[in-house]
Amino acid sequence: MARMKFLCDAERCIECNACVTACKNEHEVPWGINRRRVVTLSDGKPGERSISVACMHCSDAPCMAVCPVDCFYQTPDGVVLHNKDLCIGCGYCFFACPFGAPQYPQAGNFGSRGKMDKCTFCAGGPDADHSAEEFKKYGRNRMAEGKLPICAEMCSTKALLAGDGNIVSNIYRERVVGRGFGSGAWGWGRAYPGSVSN
Amino acid sequence: MIAHLMNSWRGWLAFMTIFLFCFAATGMLSMAKSETGKTNPANLVGHGGPIKAISISVDGQAILTGSFDYSAILWQLDSLGTNKLVRRYNDHDGAVNAVEFVTDKNHFLSAGDDGSIYLWDTTSDNLLFRFNGHQAKVLSLAVSANGKLAASASWDRTVRLWNLEGLEPVSILDGHKGPVNAVLISDNGQQVFSGSYDGTIIKWSATTSTLERTLHRHGWGINVMKWLPEKQQILFGTINGDVQIFDLKTNTISKILIPHQRPVLALAVSRDGKFLASGGGDGIIRVWKTSDWSVVEELHSSFGPVWSMVFSQDNKKIFYVGLDDYAIAWTISPRKIDTEVQGKFPRRFQKLENMSLGERQFARKCSICHTLKPGDQNRAGPSLFGIFGRVAGTLKGYNYSAGLLDSKIVWNEDTIDQLFALGPQHVTPGSKMPLQKIAQEDKRTALIKFLKTNTQ
Numbered sequence: 109m110a111r112m113k114f115l116c117d118a119e120r121c122i123e124c125n126a127c128v129t130a131c132k133n134e135h136e137v138p139w140g141i142n143r144r145r146v147v148t149l150s151d152g153k154p155g156e157r158s159i160s161v162a163c164m165h166c167s168d169a170p171c172m173a174v175c176p177v178d179c180f181y182q183t184p185d186g187v188v189l190h191n192k193d194l195c196i197g198c199g200y201c202f203f204a205c206p207f208g209a210p211q212y213p214q215a216g217n218f219g220s221r222g223k224m225d226k227c228t229f230c231a232g233g234p235d236a237d238h239s240a241e242e243f244k245k246y247g248r249n250r251m252a253e254g255k256l257p258i259c260a261e262m263c264s265t266k267a268l269l270a271g272d273g274n275i276v277s278n279i280y281r282e283r284v285v286g287r288g289f290g291s292g293a294w295g296w297g298r299a300y301p302g303s304v305s306n
Numbered sequence: 307m308i309a310h311l312m313n314s315w316r317g318w319l320a321f322m323t324i325f326l327f328c329f330a331a332t333g334m335l336s337m338a339k340s341e342t343g344k345t346n347p348a349n350l351v352g353h354g355g356p357i358k359a360i361s362i363s364v365d366g367q368a369i370l371t372g373s374f375d376y377s378a379i380l381w382q383l384d385s386l387g388t389n390k391l392v393r394r395y396n397d398h399d400g401a402v403n404a405v406e407f408v409t410d411k412n413h414f415l416s417a418g419d420d421g422s423i424y425l426w427d428t429t430s431d432n433l434l435f436r437f438n439g440h441q442a443k444v445l446s447l448a449v450s451a452n453g454k455l456a457a458s459a460s461w462d463r464t465v466r467l468w469n470l471e472g473l474e475p476v477s478i479l480d481g482h483k484g485p486v487n488a489v490l491i492s493d494n495g496q497q498v499f500s501g502s503y504d505g506t507i508i509k510w511s512a513t514t515s516t517l518e519r520t521l522h523r524h525g526w527g528i529n530v531m532k533w534l535p536e537k538q539q540i541l542f543g544t545i546n547g548d549v550q551i552f553d554l555k556t557n558t559i560s561k562i563l564i565p566h567q568r569p570v571l572a573l574a575v576s577r578d579g580k581f582l583a584s585g586g587g588d589g590i591i592r593v594w595k596t597s598d599w600s601v602v603e604e605l606h607s608s609f610g611p612v613w614s615m616v617f618s619q620d621n622k623k624i625f626y627v628g629l630d631d632y633a634i635a636w637t638i639s640p641r642k643i644d645t646e647v648q649g650k651f652p653r654r655f656q657k658l659e660n661m662s663l664g665e666r667q668f669a670r671k672c673s674i675c676h677t678l679k680p681g682d683q684n685r686a687g688p689s690l691f692g693i694f695g696r697v698a699g700t701l702k703g704y705n706y707s708a709g710l711l712d713s714k715i716v717w718n719e720d721t722i723d724q725l726f727a728l729g730p731q732h733v734t735p736g737s738k739m740p741l742q743k744i745a746q747e748d749k750r751t752a753l754i755k756f757l758k759t760n761t762q
Contacts, residue, residue, distance in 0.1 A: 147505070147525050147526065148508075148525060149525040149526075150525070151523055151525070169310060170568050170569075170587050170588075170611075173610060174587065174610060174611050174629065175401075175672050176355070176356055176374065176629070177671065177674055178670060191414065193742065193743055193744065193745060194670065194671060194742070196674075196740035196741075196742060197741070198374065198401060198740075199419075199421075199443065199461075200356075202612075203529060203571050203611070203613075204568065204571075204585065204587040204611055205545070205569065206545060206546055206547060206567075206568050206569055206587070207545070207546075208503060208526070208527050208545045212461070223741065230615055275508070296703060298567065
């Protein structure tokens with residue numbers, strides 16, 4: 109079974125935000141929520157870099173460890189998903205995630221008890237594949253259609269890669285060797301400790 | 307010797323006695339280990355859910371904690387190491403994320419998921435005032451040195467200032483592009499500093515309520531900030547694990563400490579400024595000596611994150627909180643780690659083998675907030691003991707929301723089924739209960755059957 113991974117090549121990301129827009133459009137993500145965002149480091153200074161960030165679907169996902177209602181689970185191909193029927197919107201996973209992935213809609217009885225929302229690697233959720241309920245809660249299940257995440261597919265510079273971890277790392281390795289500089293796969297080692305990093 | 311003992315019936319008897327003694331002793335030891343956290347008199351035991359916030363009084367004799375169980379607790383610290391629960395403050399409508407003393411031990415502030423800031427009088431145990439205005443949860447509180455001004459940081463992307471004397475809102479500091487996680491006030495009360503998920507630390511003027519300047523753009527979100535002594539340096543921790551110090555005099559990062567592998571969630575600075583500590587989602591607490599920036603101690607808590615922590619007055623202990631229902635007193639000096647590290651243990655919401663479908667539903671979906679025992683009032687929700695036939699909002703001792711107090715619902719198989727089929731927002735609008743549904747009918751039926759037999 110392939111192990112799904114994201115990789116953002118900081119040498120290629122041009123901060124166009126196409127990945128952010130594509131994600132919002134594909135999953136009809138509500139106003140105020142961005143499952144993916146572009147973070148710019150050293151903004152306006154020498155060495156400025158941009159990175160497209162969302163849930164990295166970590167091997168040993170810290171969100172799973174802190175959830176008080178144990179609503180997270182990992183699919184056989186390594187995608188970290190959560191059950192919105194169980195989530196109580198407590199916000200603990202927000203603080204545990206090194207990528208700032210969990211988002212919360214401003215809904216609920218006391219202002220902030222909305223269910224957590226995050227990137228699903230376009231793999232839906234625990235409801236039946238392609239069901240209306242699944243789309244409403246988690247967005248489109250492209251993985252069940254045999255497709256990879258829309259954000260990586262839409263990336264014009266192919267900075268953002270998604271798919272089988274071995275294939276992704278091979279592509280990246282070839283790139284680094286080819287261009288002879290810049291191993292900027294930020295977060296790869298943190299999300300997937302033990303794998304070949306940078 | 308064993309062979310010799312087993313050559314006679316007396317020998318057998320002696321051998322079996324020794325064996326059983328050893329077996330029992332081992333069992334008791336492992337039981338004692340698993341219960342260490344709750345039986346250690348130095349630990350603060352009394353909450354009914356994970357603890358999110360902890361604060362210590364200026365004289366070091368009192369501690370405040372805020373929890374997922376919708377309550378704040380005031381504790382009295384004993385010099386002999388036996389700490390006492392003084393009072394539980396449970397008027398909140400949501401989890402408590404921040405607690406802060408107001409100059410002395412007579413007043414304190416608490417705030418959390420319901421977006422309100424509560425001002426308490428500990429001498430009369432009265433709620434003096436409830437400041438409303440935030441549109442989302444509050445994560446951090448700060449009080450000026452004279453105790454007249456408070457600041458609150460919220461996920462509604464604003465910082466709000468409150469007049470603690472006149473009991474009125476002062477201003478809204480609006481400028482962050484993401485949830486605000488941390489706030490500090492300068493000693494003279496004229497500047498406010500806020501750290502946000504948007505990755506920036508902003509300096510505000512409290513007198514004109516305007517944004518003075520963005521001090522630092524970190525890129526990754528700021529989770530927590532603390533003053534170093536003299537209040538000229540801000541220690542901050544970030545989502546990507548960084549622990550750094552921003553110097554207000556030079557307007558630069560003056561120190562970069564060893565980062566955590568996971569987000570930094572807790573920072574603590576000792577009263578005399580000689581030590582500081584960083585705690586992360588990786589369960590690690592690092593204690594630093596500020597004179598030479600050496601790491602004097604490192605605790606690897608084996609389970610869960612460190613949400614918040616404070617140094618004891620003598621700098622010998624750190625009280626830290628996380629997913630456990632109690633605050634742990636960790637003795638830093640002399641080194642005493644082995645007895646304090648908690649092992650990974652099954653939490654009450656985790657799935658266990660041989661659970662019926664109904665019991666599993668309760669464990670996964672209800673037990674974080676409810677208990678089945680009578681009189682157990684220290685959870686976020688009321689005890690479910692005797693739930694069948696009870697009118698909603700009538701269990702004595704539980705602080706119900708107005709939505710439940712006005713409800714005419716009588717809990718039975720049908721109404722409980724409705725509650726989870728439609729969701730609390732439709733069946734008990736205005737309730738403090740999180741939005742939670744159980745879509746599958748067989749699971750609802752199994753849960754109701756389990757509750758029927760376990761709540762009487």
